[in-house]
Amino acid sequence: MERLRDAARLGPHGSIDDSLYTRLVQLLSKVASQHWKAILLGLILGYLVFFLTQSQSRTKSRKGRRGTPTALLVGPQDGGKTSLFVNLVQGEHPQTHTSIQVSDTTFALCSSGACRQIRLVDVPGHPRLADEIKKHLEDVSAAIFVVDIVGLVRNSAQVAELLPSLLTLLASTASQRPHGDPIQLLILSHKTDLLIRPSPPAGIRPVIPESTRTTALERLKTILTREMDRLKSARGTQSGKIEGMSRVPSSTTSFWSRLFGGSNVAVSSEGLENEDAEGLIWGGKGPFSWNDVEGVEVKWGCTALGGAKSSSTAAEMKMAKEESDEEKGPDGLDDLRDFLLLEM
Amino acid sequence: MLDHVSISHQSGLILWSRSFTPTFSALALTPSSPVNALIKEAFIEGKVRNESEGIERDGYSVRWTIENGLGLIFVVVFPALLPLTYIPALLHRVKQLFLSLFSPYLRSLVDSLTAGSIALTESSSQALKVIREKLAEERWEKIFDRCLKSFEGQDSRKQVKSPVSLRNQAQLASVTSGESSPAESDDSSVPLSAEEISKNVQSMKSRIKRGRASRGGTASPVSSPKKAGGSSAAASKLMRKWGDSPVTKEDMAALDYSAPAPGATSKGEGGLSDSMSGPVDTEGMISNRALGKRTANGYEVADWDYRGDEDELPTEDEILANGTSKLSIGSSSIRGDETKAGDEGGGLWGNMFARLTGTKVLTQEDLKPVLVEMEKHLMGKNVAKDIAEKLCDSVGSALVGKKLSGLASVKSEVQSALSASLTRVLTPKTSTDILLEIQRKRSPTATIATPDAPPEPYAMTFVGVNGVGKSTNLSKVCFWLLQNGLRVLIAACDTFRSGAVEQLRVHVRNLGALQDEMGLGDEDGGKKIELYERGYGKDAAGIAKDAIAYAKSHRFDVVLIDTAGRMQDNEPLMRALAKLVTVNNPDKIIFVGEALVGNEAVDQLTKFDRALRDFSSSGIGGAQRKRGIDGILLTKFDTIDDKVGAALSMTYVTGQPILFVGCGQTYTDLRHLRVPHIVNALLNS
Numbered sequence A: 001m002e003r004l005r006d007a008a009r010l011g012p013h014g015s016i017d018d019s020l021y022t023r024l025v026q027l028l029s030k031v032a033s034q035h036w037k038a039i040l041l042g043l044i045l046g047y048l049v050f051f052l053t054q055s056q057s058r059t060k061s062r063k064g065r066r067g068t069p070t071a072l073l074v075g076p077q078d079g080g081k082t083s084l085f086v087n088l089v090q091g092e093h094p095q096t097h098t099s100i101q102v103s104d105t106t107f108a109l110c111s112s113g114a115c116r117q118i119r120l121v122d123v124p125g126h127p128r129l130a131d132e133i134k135k136h137l138e139d140v141s142a143a144i145f146v147v148d149i150v151g152l153v154r155n156s157a158q159v160a161e162l163l164p165s166l167l168t169l170l171a172s173t174a175s176q177r178p179h180g181d182p183i184q185l186l187i188l189s190h191k192t193d194l195l196i197r198p199s200p201p202a203g204i205r206p207v208i209p210e211s212t213r214t215t216a217l218e219r220l221k222t223i224l225t226r227e228m229d230r231l232k233s234a235r236g237t238q239s240g241k242i243e244g245m246s247r248v249p250s251s252t253t254s255f256w257s258r259l260f261g262g263s264n265v266a267v268s269s270e271g272l273e274n275e276d277a278e279g280l281i282w283g284g285k286g287p288f289s290w291n292d293v294e295g296v297e298v299k300w301g302c303t304a305l306g307g308a309k310s311s312s313t314a315a316e317m318k319m320a321k322e323e324s325d326e327e328k329g330p331d332g333l334d335d336l337r338d339f340l341l342l343e344m
Numbered sequence B: 001m002l003d004h005v006s007i008s009h010q011s012g013l014i015l016w017s018r019s020f021t022p023t024f025s026a027l028a029l030t031p032s033s034p035v036n037a038l039i040k041e042a043f044i045e046g047k048v049r050n051e052s053e054g055i056e057r058d059g060y061s062v063r064w065t066i067e068n069g070l071g072l073i074f075v076v077v078f079p080a081l082l083p084l085t086y087i088p089a090l091l092h093r094v095k096q097l098f099l100s101l102f103s104p105y106l107r108s109l110v111d112s113l114t115a116g117s118i119a120l121t122e123s124s125s126q127a128l129k130v131i132r133e134k135l136a137e138e139r140w141e142k143i144f145d146r147c148l149k150s151f152e153g154q155d156s157r158k159q160v161k162s163p164v165s166l167r168n169q170a171q172l173a174s175v176t177s178g179e180s181s182p183a184e185s186d187d188s189s190v191p192l193s194a195e196e197i198s199k200n201v202q203s204m205k206s207r208i209k210r211g212r213a214s215r216g217g218t219a220s221p222v223s224s225p226k227k228a229g230g231s232s233a234a235a236s237k238l239m240r241k242w243g244d245s246p247v248t249k250e251d252m253a254a255l256d257y258s259a260p261a262p263g264a265t266s267k268g269e270g271g272l273s274d275s276m277s278g279p280v281d282t283e284g285m286i287s288n289r290a291l292g293k294r295t296a297n298g299y300e301v302a303d304w305d306y307r308g309d310e311d312e313l314p315t316e317d318e319i320l321a322n323g324t325s326k327l328s329i330g331s332s333s334i335r336g337d338e339t340k341a342g343d344e345g346g347g348l349w350g351n352m353f354a355r356l357t358g359t360k361v362l363t364q365e366d367l368k369p370v371l372v373e374m375e376k377h378l379m380g381k382n383v384a385k386d387i388a389e390k391l392c393d394s395v396g397s398a399l400v401g402k403k404l405s406g407l408a409s410v411k412s413e414v415q416s417a418l419s420a421s422l423t424r425v426l427t428p429k430t431s432t433d434i435l436l437e438i439q440r441k442r443s444p445t446a447t448i449a450t451p452d453a454p455p456e457p458y459a460m461t462f463v464g465v466n467g468v469g470k471s472t473n474l475s476k477v478c479f480w481l482l483q484n485g486l487r488v489l490i491a492a493c494d495t496f497r498s499g500a501v502e503q504l505r506v507h508v509r510n511l512g513a514l515q516d517e518m519g520l521g522d523e524d525g526g527k528k529i530e531l532y533e534r535g536y537g538k539d540a541a542g543i544a545k546d547a548i549a550y551a552k553s554h555r556f557d558v559v560l561i562d563t564a565g566r567m568q569d570n571e572p573l574m575r576a577l578a579k580l581v582t583v584n585n586p587d588k589i590i591f592v593g594e595a596l597v598g599n600e601a602v603d604q605l606t607k608f609d610r611a612l613r614d615f616s617s618s619g620i621g622g623a624q625r626k627r628g629i630d631g632i633l634l635t636k637f638d639t640i641d642d643k644v645g646a647a648l649s650m651t652y653v654t655g656q657p658i659l660f661v662g663c664g665q666t667y668t669d670l671r672h673l674r675v676p677h678i679v680n681a682l683l684n685s
Helices: A002-013 A018-031 A036-063 A079-090 A127-136 A153-175 A211-236 A255-260 A261-275 A316-326 A334-343 B021-030 B036-045 B087-113 B123-136 B142-169 B175-180 B183-189 B194-215 B223-229 B229-242 B248-256 B265-275 B279-295 B299-312 B316-335 B337-345 B347-356 B364-380 B386-399 B410-426 B434-442 B470-485 B500-518 B540-553 B572-585 B600-616 B645-654 B675-681
Strands: A070-074 A103-111 A114-122 A142-149 A183-190 A296-302 B005-010 B014-019 B055-057 B060-067 B072-079 B458-463 B486-494 B531-532 B560-561 B589-596 B631-635 B658-662
Touching: A002 A103, A002 B631, A070 A079, A070 A127, A079 A103, A079 A334, A103 A334, A103 B087, A114 A334, A127 A153, A127 B410, A142 A334, A153 A183, A153 A211, A153 A296, A183 A211, A183 A334, A211 A296, A211 B434, A211 B486, A261 B036, A296 A334, A316 B337, A334 B087, A334 B347, B005 B021, B005 B036, B005 B087, B014 B021, B014 B123, B014 B142, B036 B055, B036 B060, B036 B072, B036 B229, B060 B087, B072 B087, B087 B123, B087 B142, B123 B142, B142 B316, B364 B410, B364 B645, B386 B645, B410 B645, B410 B675, B434 B458, B458 B470, B458 B540, B458 B572, B470 B486, B470 B631, B470 B675, B486 B500, B486 B540, B500 B531, B531 B540, B540 B560, B540 B572, B540 B675, B560 B572, B572 B600, B589 B600, B600 B645, B631 B645, B645 B658, B645 B675
Parallel strands: A070 A114, A070 A142, A142 A183, A183 A296, B458 B560, B458 B589, B486 B531, B486 B560, B589 B631, B631 B658
Antiparallel strands: A103 A114, B005 B014, B005 B072, B055 B060, B060 B072
């Protein structure tokens, strides 16, 4: 039987040629001449199962392979993540609505001659879908927090409240890495073109003037730092915290539920870990500092896309074509492109 | 008639859209557009049961249909006041046409969006551009226009004809046998629901008015409004008329349904010549293609134009036929010969093979038994019936048309989809960090006029039915706030139940003693915790107001307002509660509900929420002051084992988060909700 198993294990690496098959049959007939049919059937089934699992694990390993750097587009809803995604990947600028699904793709990003394969993941911004980010943390090397710079003034509190959980996730992911490379976080002031005065002509991807750039970055930094300060003073203390509820004991733990409920359990324990790890980001006493966040390097940038075109007529299409031809010059996405090409 | 049409992918890309009014095209670009509202409500929060019930938002009706295989969403927006009956059919038709024209290109786009770590090829990185070019190439705009026009035409014709055909049926019983050929007239005459009739009446009336204006009342105005009364009255009236005049040319014209909109020109002309004597039918024709005919000098010219257009564009049937043949070729080439043989061989084996090769597409029939089972399971976990049904329906409609992956069973697929949707419902969409909110409110915002004015205290009101543990859990929250170094004032606004004030007094004494023991009390003079009470029988709103003023002057951070328990159906008491809310405008209204309730949870929460909203918004400028429930405190959680359904029911109904969970008798038995635990408990058998 030992030899048999060996033969079966060898199977997927070679191809089942006739000689192997006949050898198997011979062996089988030697071992059990009476029940050979049943055993053969069992063996073939076993082989099938083995092959399937093997192929599955192979695809998994391919998935987990390091090499192409992964960047996540995250942030509050209506920030412009999907627009950025489509712009980078497809070079198009359609209208968008609230995303329901994660978009995940690997593409070649080219800028001034240099090209690089990059995996870009667009995570929906709706708070109820924010958990999706956890599924893509595994081999993330950078995150891009997209903020609508105009809306930030009104929603600064809501926007900033997303940051601690994001930073915690990134920090704990980075701390679990063996080599300890920090994860890059680019906080992006998007829709910066709305700050340009006088407002640029519609339909053309605007170039951000230097003065607008500094205004936008300054506004972004001051508002977010102020909010993070507040969050730190409210949350940074360890005393007086309410614990999370414990696991709900289930009345019947059958064999099957334990077998199939396994994945859920893993998720919940992960959640608990992250909750405890929030200490990683607050640093020591005093006001909040972006450098205190362990394992995360924070950078700032600003981008602009201009207004989305509505549905395309033939004339507009021609215009768009011309536009894409003369795309080579500097435009509002340079910050993001540079970040993806050079920093990550 | 329509305001907006859009075709988009679930990743948020709008592939094609058109606004019919300038106001809407401006609105469509903002985050608050009705399309976005639909996405959030129907797809993310799972509030809408299925496609047939759309949503209404800001005076717009939004209807939708989805294609799960590719993840496409088709949305139509129209004014909520218009009863457009053809919308579902239009959506379906548009979906068919769009898919059969563009499905290969769409497939490559979807692949490029979900490629994961597989690098994009040159072609798939152009997918969106290709789709845009194809849209222009196939003249999708025109195809859509024609499709819409045909539906609008059908609709108006239907509305004109149905009363007429009613009359004719009553009048000429013998002729009705010959009427069977046109399918539309059957459609219009069969479903005589009240809604249908009232719609017909409306359209009839409007038509009559217009007819009078233009033609000076040649159309018989007397007989038509009578139709509104009911078919019996109409019948008797018409019977007499029939005696007057036998079958006239007018009646014949009305019965002539053989003039269809597209294609048949000779019949169209016939219809026109006939309609000279029948005013009603003319109306229908004009609304069909009014502009083209008015501007042209004669019928021939208009017809020529129309036909020329028809020749250029492929007809809808052609498009559909092309699409299906393309699809079948594509699928057979993917599957290979064996699968084809399997398909031919028989349903069972083909089905099994399709499942093994991962090409099995889920249908309503596959899902139904599993969904029913899941629904029962959820109800077994104490989820309210209504909510279990709605959730399962929305999960079902999101799965129909999806491909079953690999060896996964239908049940596991449903289970994972349900788990995702449960997580979505339970995950809070607003901030649950009360400490942060308190801090934000208390942070010094010294104005120039009053630099020394004390900041407003943060007020929290606890509401709920009798005996769910409002006071007990208020004291637990109080303990937590004290632990965080805040000064708390408790306002005893339960002036009804005997012993309510004394109960709070005991809590305050206990908590004060605890503070002293832990060395946190009385650093800078004033006590950390105080009770504000004015005895029994007084107006609760007034006491709360005084308490907040007292807290402000004594620099308390938080005011916790305890209210009397009340049944959700008791209107006077609910009005009193709304008054308390309106007068004091607390920062948080927390509904305290026990985890033991099942179906009742829905009723309690909806009625509390609605009563608060309705009553607090009455008066001047009420719309801004409209307040509902802001959060939920789930009590008695330690008593329910794994029947945690109330948590789901409550969050589903209000969409508000569960802020705390009470799970014991001591002050420390307050917990935050952990969504994965609840989902786990709900799905475990």
